[in-house]
Amino acid sequence: MTVLVVGSIALDSVRTPHGECSEMLGGSATYFSLAAAHLSPVNIVAVIGEDFPEDYRKRLAARNINLDGLQIARGKTFRWAGTYAGSMNEASTLKTELNVFEGFDPVLPDHYRTIQWVFLGNIDPELQRKVMSQITGHRLIALDTMNFWITGHRESLLDTLKSVDLAIINETELKMLTGEHSIPKAAMAMTRLGPRTIVIKRGEYGCILFHEGSWFCVPAFPEPNVVDPTGAGDSFAGGFMGSLARSGSADYLSLKRAAVMGSVMASYNITSFGPWRLAELQPDDIARRFTDFRDLVTL
Amino acid sequence: MTVLVVGSIALDSVRTPHGECSEMLGGSATYFSLAAAHLSPVNIVAVIGEDFPEDYRKRLAARNINLDGLQIARGKTFRWAGTYAGSMNEASTLKTELNVFEGFDPVLPDHYRTIQWVFLGNIDPELQRKVMSQITGHRLIALDTMNFWITGHRESLLDTLKSVDLAIINETELKMLTGEHSIPKAAMAMTRLGPRTIVIKRGEYGCILFHEGSWFCVPAFPEPNVVDPTGAGDSFAGGFMGSLARSGSADYLSLKRAAVMGSVMASYNITSFGPWRLAELQPDDIARRFTDFRDLVTL
Numbered sequence A, B: 001m002t003v004l005v006v007g008s009i010a011l012d013s014v015r016t017p018h019g020e021c022s023e024m025l026g027g028s029a030t031y032f033s034l035a036a037a038h039l040s041p042v043n044i045v046a047v048i049g050e051d052f053p054e055d056y057r058k059r060l061a062a063r064n065i066n067l068d069g070l071q072i073a074r075g076k077t078f079r080w081a082g083t084y085a086g087s088m089n090e091a092s093t094l095k096t097e098l099n100v101f102e103g104f105d106p107v108l109p110d111h112y113r114t115i116q117w118v119f120l121g122n123i124d125p126e127l128q129r130k131v132m133s134q135i136t137g138h139r140l141i142a143l144d145t146m147n148f149w150i151t152g153h154r155e156s157l158l159d160t161l162k163s164v165d166l167a168i169i170n171e172t173e174l175k176m177l178t179g180e181h182s183i184p185k186a187a188m189a190m191t192r193l194g195p196r197t198i199v200i201k202r203g204e205y206g207c208i209l210f211h212e213g214s215w216f217c218v219p220a221f222p223e224p225n226v227v228d229p230t231g232a233g234d235s236f237a238g239g240f241m242g243s244l245a246r247s248g249s250a251d252y253l254s255l256k257r258a259a260v261m262g263s264v265m266a267s268y269n270i271t272s273f274g275p276w277r278l279a280e281l282q283p284d285d286i287a288r289r290f291t292d293f294r295d296l297v298t299l
Helices: A028-036 A054-061 A099-103 A125-133 A147-152 A154-161 A171-178 A183-191 A232-247 A252-269 A283-297 B028-036 B054-061 B099-103 B125-134 B147-152 B154-161 B171-178 B183-191 B232-247 B252-269 B283-297
Strands: A003-006 A010-016 A019-026 A042-049 A065-073 A078-084 A091-097 A117-120 A140-143 A166-170 A197-201 A207-211 A214-218 B003-006 B010-016 B019-026 B042-049 B065-073 B078-084 B091-097 B117-120 B140-143 B166-170 B197-201 B207-211 B214-218
Touching: A003 A028, A003 A125, A003 A232, A019 A028, A019 A054, A028 A042, A028 A054, A028 A232, A028 A252, A042 A099, A054 A065, A078 A099, A117 A125, A117 A232, A125 A154, A140 A232, A147 A154, A147 A171, A166 A171, A166 A232, A171 A183, A171 A197, A183 A197, A183 A207, A197 A232, A197 A252, A207 A252, A214 A252, A214 B283, A232 A252, A252 A283, A283 B214, B003 B028, B003 B125, B003 B232, B019 B028, B019 B054, B028 B042, B028 B054, B028 B232, B028 B252, B042 B078, B042 B099, B054 B065, B078 B099, B117 B125, B117 B232, B125 B154, B140 B232, B147 B154, B147 B171, B166 B171, B166 B232, B171 B183, B171 B197, B183 B197, B183 B207, B197 B232, B197 B252, B207 B252, B214 B252, B232 B252, B252 B283
Parallel strands: A003 A042, A003 A117, A010 A078, A042 A065, A117 A140, A140 A166, A166 A197, B003 B042, B003 B117, B010 B078, B042 B065, B117 B140, B140 B166, B166 B197
Antiparallel strands: A010 A019, A078 A091, A197 A207, A207 A214, B010 B019, B078 B091, B197 B207, B207 B214
């Protein structure tokens, strides 16, 4: 089954202790799609500017990714620049140029409207609702968000949350949203805002799935060579949703397997600048790493 | 088989968002012993002052804990006071009064010298070596340490590390000791200092076992009611060593089971002030929580 993703496509300039890259293909929808496409077809809704490199568009189209929902707007593509230092757990943003992303108005092509597995990337909660209003039926709607919307557009975000099935959110933002210091309490509080299922991203500590009173934990892969964490959360979400769509089910076992698959994708993504390592994974790489994740916790 | 522990016995005064306690039985050897004693006999080497409450001594002796190595010195017992705020990941020390602990000279009673499973709690690395020099044979020597020794007595600590089999160390201190930001790199670097096996304590993120190139991760139990984290690391170490001694083996499976058992003990300990919840665990509590830990990660 197909996954629908709405999010950003960007040109990223990133510096880490291991090097740097400039005007690299990035954005939440990019990392999400390149991860999910290993598992199921992906349909993108996003916007790029007239300056978007044709090579990047081609490299997306060459995957299992439908670009009928990709708008080309007058102006420049969204650009982000950031650095990571020390343990690289958090990016310091150097520059955010929204450009065409500022006026993004997500419109779903007709053949996107019946897609069953929907991921609302980290965009204005009002736009997330606008996407939901165009969907004519779904199995599962998941959402990501960030501090900017939590603090500045809280009511709008709460309104969106009421209608989603699952939230993929990082630990700090979960605490910020719920006002709880304790992750278990925060996850329980979050389910009272709408989503039945919460997936908490914890960076180098892995992730936690909370579903109907049950907890499932996935450690991060002990990768000694983390080169660039950019896109880790989005490639996690892509692996997660791609896995669910492939299984055709959102039962607890499928959710657990999805959390591991998301972790597999993120673990590869962080070993290089940009999305190419992720994009070029082979089925064997994925299967082997999935087994490695099981071995990490098996007595 | 029996476990030998050398460490502190203290009177703790602790304040957390959930309340406070004053002159509570504490110290690394206390939490360690009360956890380990559920699994195997424990022999303590420690020092207390003349003011140490007789009730506390009796409550230790009532367990599977031999106190022949407990010295009673002229003066006052070691006292520590601290607070935890917010997510309670780290204590702020308000007061440290070493008292009799300052002149601690660990001497092993003769019948302690042949104990096979040895835990060197967080004391001066020179004293840790002094303990090792009194041991006449062992299966496994494990050590804990802290920032104070890493920064102020580095050469002495490195000297001690050469002779130990296993280090149980928290994440921040592992990074400090090795100078590595990446946990996988830091663990690998640590094995080059002596210990073959590294156990990394990560507080609310659980722990990682690194043994002969293999990684094993245990999440923290998603406990919503953390009341007082004091002693979590020591009860973890006690559960870990008690489990090894009970199994009579230090092979990889035994080490993995020990890491889970340590996590079981820590998960209960943090739900109350002081060590009593830990001390009063029943075999069923332990077995049930061990199963809960498996369920947390089982696909």
